[in-house]
Amino acid sequence: MEGNLEALFRPKSIAVIGASEKPGKIGYAIMRNLVEYGYEGKIYPVNIKGVEIEINGRKFKSYKSILDVPDEVDMAVIVVPAKFVPQVVEEAGKKGVKVLPIISSGFGELGEEGKKVERQIVETAHRYGMRILGPNIFGVVYTPAKMNATFGPTDVMPGNLALISQSGALGIALMGWTILEKVGLSAVVSVGNKSDIDDADLLEFFKTDDNTKAILIYMEGVKDGRRFMEVAREVSKEKPIIIIKAGRSERGAKAAASHTGSLAGADKIYEAAFKQSGVLRALTIGEAFDWARTLSNLPEPEGENVVILTNGGGIGVMATDAAEEEGLHLYDDLEDLKVFANHMPPFGSYKNPVDLTGMAGAEAYEGAVRDALANPNMHSIAVLYCQTAVLDPRDLAKIVIREYNESGRKKPLVVAIVGGIEAKEAIDMLNEEGIPAYPEPERAIKSLAALYRWSNWKARQKKE
């Protein structure tokens, strides 16, 4: 059934079982997201009353049963109440469906009785060679296929990060957050009760998925810890995995236990296993996405030498503090660094951090960024900018985008811009182009450090 994950992300046709004509219903929201996000395969609504469903003027005839659909169906999204799910799964099996995201809740999360039904559904599915995602999920998104089969926000920004969430509520909130914050996604997967498809299965899919460069998991617990860690370790050798797992503190772990039924006190075991598997554990949502921006967009560095370019002494010092705390190596060769003297007034400093001074305009940044990109001894670049009247931050963004593209994007480059609304716009412009940009110097440096941590772990694995 390995191939069925392919059907989860690139289905040629999708049935929505429990589709609704009423805005406000989940069975309508999924239809609407499929249509509005531009899914190009066939969409077959299934509704017991056979109602007509209209989305943005486009009319869909619905079928009373999936067995009535006059075509092959790769994926069937199930939205009917829990008590009808076993029968619907049976019918989907007869139809030859490959994968079943089950949105419906009311199973294992309610207790033993629900868990039993859940196991029966999985047995039925496996008898027909089908895989199940969920139940108790908000759906699945795969941006390369223009498929948004969720009842979450519509306009997911395409990119290279795969997001997996065990929590439905937080997962939907994070989808909205990625749109607001311009984080590009390849996929969003709500795993819910993980009755069948689990994190390890998804990691294996994303390992070889060309559209995914990094994976971010919000996790409350895993069922088969050993397998997860083995798979995570293999995947980490190819692509970085970032995990948010709350419950580090004693009281936090207790609260998590009552919330998810996972073992309290197990956090230290997770921590050790993550480290061994090359998994990057982020302590907060913000940190996870900060790292993800850099890890899903940038190439690995070819060496340890980092160069910091700045127009503000203060933010240069802040970045230097962060770099030293994170164990990054600031490039030191003054003969090489001297090239930056061409782009600054006499009171600037070409010692790393390179202070182009508050007078630095478009030409200074253009020249300095170009020189840093061109020098093979400078392996990673952090471009910092403190908004001044000399250079509109949006113009700086354009310069960085152009220079980075022209250089072929061969080395990591991160940006931090401190300022007001124009700075925010510049940051958005850069992130939309896949150049990680942040409103604070430390966040840029720490994200670059996360890339180095993963890259260094990988290098150590190869030696062993």
Added chain:
Amino acid sequence: MEGNLEALFRPKSIAVIGASEKPGKIGYAIMRNLVEYGYEGKIYPVNIKGVEIEINGRKFKSYKSILDVPDEVDMAVIVVPAKFVPQVVEEAGKKGVKVLPIISSGFGELGEEGKKVERQIVETAHRYGMRILGPNIFGVVYTPAKMNATFGPTDVMPGNLALISQSGALGIALMGWTILEKVGLSAVVSVGNKSDIDDADLLEFFKTDDNTKAILIYMEGVKDGRRFMEVAREVSKEKPIIIIKAGRSERGAKAAASHTGSLAGADKIYEAAFKQSGVLRALTIGEAFDWARTLSNLPEPEGENVVILTNGGGIGVMATDAAEEEGLHLYDDLEDLKVFANHMPPFGSYKNPVDLTGMAGAEAYEGAVRDALANPNMHSIAVLYCQTAVLDPRDLAKIVIREYNESGRKKPLVVAIVGGIEAKEAIDMLNEEGIPAYPEPERAIKSLAALYRWSNWKARQKKE
């Protein structure tokens, strides 16, 4: 000359010496900000050519010398080139001006020669009983007087935080940032070369300023460290002081030394002195403003019991982790906490963190927030919300604003909302009303912890 600081923040009349009729010039930008931000005192442009200056259709006759102004002048903002400054200061003295923000650069920051001129200017000023702010600054803002005498952004949001910046470039960028991020300010002061008025003088003013509840300083170094620390300690007993001082790491300190001429290696001394003086040292700009939101808006807690209300188990656990790491005490009395069972379905949890569940709507939050505010044993409240379809985050914001106002704002309350554009709008609504709101649970908890840290330090001082 103590009273002259009053003239820096509440001048009855302002002269702009070096005012310009040309948009793009600093001497124009300051005139424009004064007019557009609504300063209600008299404005007298001084321009050697006596040009007419038009701002938004309002025409200002300019005077060729400040001595020609037919009125008393409390404050004269000086924008003329460095070489004319000594003469202008002399004339301002003759005119009886009280305080001189000197925007002009080209003094001590250039070296010994400039320092000499700087000292002469200060001598002249003191001879006439005047005080000098700067030189090499971007100006001063005092929102209660609707005065924006800077060439930075115009629309500073009024509030209770005084911001002092030694760096001009970063200070202007941070002004823009506060507008974007809805941080309310009482004052912005650019101190530049600190030839006369320094951080300690300003702290003494803000100590008794009713419009200021907290002070945030971006500092690169201080000249008279002993006096600063003494004053900071006294002020901290009344109002919290947050300081950002870069240069913690060895290399960062070296870079700072070359940038500002301050001593490298002195950071440990600063660190110890800050601690002793009750100063809260923030490690990043973001952290500083996170704390400032809470410290400038909320009352002190009357006890250690913190209650966390959430609709998402996951963010509740994250907040609990942060609370435990920061040494906050989560309230534990189940008899008292049981009241929250009224606002949740049976599978919710009234154990702190209180999980209202993903089904929590307006009524659940309204009831829970009201009960938490009413219970005298619950000393501080963190309201967390993970955006769901059940409750629009903006409606949650309205509920929290109403309940907090009706309770009389007697205990600390912080909010975190995770989600997309509506969540961001809700966060902005809360911050505009002076209720600290953040996009991540940990940031809310850490800010509350900063309030506790300061409050506990204060309590210890009283015992000694």
